[in-house]
Amino acid sequence: MPEVERFDAVDLIRAKRDRGRLDSDQIAWLVEAYTRGYVADEQMSALAMAILLNGMDAAEIRDLTLAMVASGERLDFAGLGKTTSDKHSTGGVGDKITLPLAPLVASFGVAVPQLSGRGLGHTGGTLDKLESIPGWRAQLSSGEFHRQLAEVGAVVCAASADLAPADRKLYALRDATGTVESIPLIASSIMSKKIAEGTASLVLDVKFGSGAFMRDAERARELAETMVRLGHDAGVATRALLTDMNVPLGLAIGNANEVRESVEVLAGGGPADVVELTVALAREMLDLAGLPDADPAAALADGRAMDAWRAMIQAQGGDPDAALPVARESHTVLAEADGVLAEQDALAFGIAAWRLGAGRARKEDPVVHAAGIDLHAKPGDEVSAGSPLFTLRADDAARFERALEALDGAVRIAPAGTELPPRPLVAARIA
Ligand code: URA
Numbered sequence: 484m485p486e487v488e489r490f491d492a493v494d495l496i497r498a499k500r501d502r503g504r505l506d507s508d509q510i511a512w513l514v515e516a517y518t519r520g521y522v523a524d525e526q527m528s529a530l531a532m533a534i535l536l537n538g539m540d541a542a543e544i545r546d547l548t549l550a551m552v553a554s555g556e557r558l559d560f561a562g563l564g565k566t567t568s569d570k571h572s573t574g575g576v577g578d579k580i581t582l583p584l585a586p587l588v589a590s591f592g593v594a595v596p597q598l599s600g601r602g603l604g605h606t607g608g609t610l611d612k613l614e615s616i617p618g619w620r621a622q623l624s625s626g627e628f629h630r631q632l633a634e635v636g637a638v639v640c641a642a643s644a645d646l647a648p649a650d651r652k653l654y655a656l657r658d659a660t661g662t663v664e665s666i667p668l669i670a671s672s673i674m675s676k677k678i679a680e681g682t683a684s685l686v687l688d689v690k691f692g693s694g695a696f697m698r699d700a701e702r703a704r705e706l707a708e709t710m711v712r713l714g715h716d717a718g719v720a721t722r723a724l725l726t727d728m729n730v731p732l733g734l735a736i737g738n739a740n741e742v743r744e745s746v747e748v749l750a751g752g753g754p755a756d757v758v759e760l761t762v763a764l765a766r767e768m769l770d771l772a773g774l775p776d777a778d779p780a781a782a783l784a785d786g787r788a789m790d791a792w793r794a795m796i797q798a799q800g801g802d803p804d805a806a807l808p809v810a811r812e813s814h815t816v817l818a819e820a821d822g823v824l825a826e827q828d829a830l831a832f833g834i835a836a837w838r839l840g841a842g843r844a845r846k847e848d849p850v851v852h853a854a855g856i857d858l859h860a861k862p863g864d865e866v867s868a869g870s871p872l873f874t875l876r877a878d879d880a881a882r883f884e885r886a887l888e889a890l891d892g893a894v895r896i897a898p899a900g901t902e903l904p905p906r907p908l909v910a911a912r913i914a
Contacts, residue, residue: 487516492526499533507546514550518649524656531653531662539667541712547667548713551675554649558681560594563633567594568768569682571673573706574606576694576833577731581609581639582745583753583761583783584768586791589636590782593772596632598642598680605694605833605842607738610641615739615808615852619801637795647675666702670709677719684720684771686764687711691910692729694829700725700910707913720771724763725911730862731832733757737841737855737876739807749789754861756908758783763909808853810876814883818866822896825903827862831893832873835886839877851878856886863903866896 516522601608621641691703707723714721733754735744747753765779840851859871
């Protein structure tokens with residue numbers, strides 16, 4: 484129990500408001516006192532706003548992260564007999580990479596303990612996608628989690644409420660008080676959960692662009708560098724890739740359709756960008772796990788990754804051969820002119836998929852697993868007037884109008900032969 488009177492929360496808020504810094508003891512006290520309810524939500528909201536406006540230095544961010552780790556349990560895989568590696572993405576549109584990546588890396592004998600979340604707003608959640616698979620369950624006991632990690636190697640499941648509970652409470656508060664977009668708060672939030680999760684190594688996919696948290700590549704780089712430093716300081720071998728999220732990843736945006744596309748990748752096919760990012764992240768994870776010569780592309784081509792996927796889905800009650808849900812209604816949008824597809828705005832497609840029912844507005848809302856968007860062309864592809872650009876899918880045709888509103892101006896067709904500026908998917912690597 485914190486010594487309630489050791490510090491005064493108002494003094495700490497004033498210090499941050501006036502651009503001062505908080506020391507380790509003050510931050511440890513604050514986080515523990517907030518978790519236990521001695522510091523009130525309104526006090527923590529004021530402090531979060533002061534941090535958003537005035538920032539934190541590297542030592543303060545580290546102290547905040549470690550205090551949030553200490554607020555709950557910390558998993559330990561010492562007895563597992565194999566090394567652990569995990570990936571975290573800051574979230575994007577069509578980002579299903581965890582689905583092929585976790586079994587791919589596990590097929591090399593590396594354990595992948597993926598504690599994932601559900602989607603909120605226009606970015607999808609990994610658990611929502613996997614729940615499209617009949618029978619699959621996200622909730623595992625601690626015994627089931629450890630057993631699956633030892634036997635199958637890959638686990639994607641919901642985090643327990645005991646993992647960084649201070650972050651859970653603070654994140655909900657930030658969501659309601661306009662204080663999400665702060666690099667110290669985002670970095671400490673993400674890294675407290677990953678450090679508490681106990682992984683030996685971690686690869687971060689930090690996205691920038693219209694469909695990402697950070698639109699600006701420079702802010703995304705700052706976030707990535709802050710998180711990589713936090714990982715190193717906590718003894719987790721951490722790297723980051725900065726990746727472009729101006730365009731949706733792959734051809735499927737939704738839940739069931741993203742599972743279908745992931746299975747195509749695991750079968751050695753699938754869209755080039757999904758394969759490229761899956762392989763790039765797998766290489767980093769395998770390198771950090773001590774396997775610099777492993778060839779993830781070969782494991783996709785020869786079926787090893789698919790075998791690990793099937794085992795991972797079956798271990799959590801899912802039937803990898805079951806038919807996935809299909810939406811009752813569809814609406815296809817056609818190209819209005821001949822030319823080359825020059826733009827496909829990720830944010831607009833994310834919002835449209837969300838309005839079709841693929842995402843949720845509130846934590847408690849259900850998602851419609853069959854809802855989403857299938858793209859028929861990607862930037863750089865030649866299109867002709869009347870050819871299909873994308874298909875909206877929903878159980879209720881009344882949803883199409885609002886989805887189409889979100890997509891107004893989201894696609895641009897340039898004259899045939901237009902050279903598009905190169906846009907590398909992986910823009911930088913931060914070690
Ligand atoms: N994801 C998190 O877990 N925390 C943040 O603050 C932002 C994104």
